Amino acid sequence: MRTHGWGGDTPASDDEAVERILRVTGELIDSGAASPSILQVAKALGVTRQTVYRYFAGTDELVRAAAERAAEQLVRDLAAATSGITDVSEAVVEAIARTVEMLRANRRFALLFTGGDAVAAVTSPRAVALGRSIVDGYGIDWTGWTDTDRDELVEHMLRTVQSFLVDPGDPPRDGAELRRYLRRWAGAGVGRATPGSR
Secondary structure (H helix, E strand, O other), rough: OOOHHHHHHHOOOOOHHHHHHHHHHHHHHHHHOOOOOOHHHHHHHHOOHHHHHHHOOOOHHHHHHHHHHHHHHHHHHHHHHHOOOOOHHHHHHHHHHHHHHHHHOOOHHHHHHHHOOOOHHHHHHHHHHHHHHHHOOOOOOOOOHHHHHHHHHHHHHHHHHHHHOOOOOEEEEHHHHHHHHHHHHHHHHHHHOOOOOO
């Protein structure tokens, strides 16, 4: 780890250095820089580009890491927002609505849904597994639901979130109006689903 720079406040460890780099990268993304350069991040931190390159090979890796860090926070916030909901339709509605609202407020995570490989990212096994970690934590009796059923439910939720981000509508729905729309068209379908049928 370098022992100078950092605006006069050198990190105590490599882990702390990475945290600071990711925090600044996220702040730059949220302020409108969709893909901040290594130079921008270095300047904001008061270090050289070589210092940032020590931890991240390039801009793509840096932006991806910042988005993944934001995703971890979103998962925690979403789990808290849906805790205690025991009806699958209502859980789906609230999860989609909260996700859309949080992603609109957090550009660094929204990049995962709207970037060049967005469709692949949304339907990837990794994305579905992340969604399952949330869905499986709901206080819902999943009796009769197979793993495939829940994977497909997560895929449907992710595709719905992506559609709201790509085309939010005019004007965009939010709050109670977003939830009313989702209850009618997304929640109703889930409520009529027959788990275990193929």
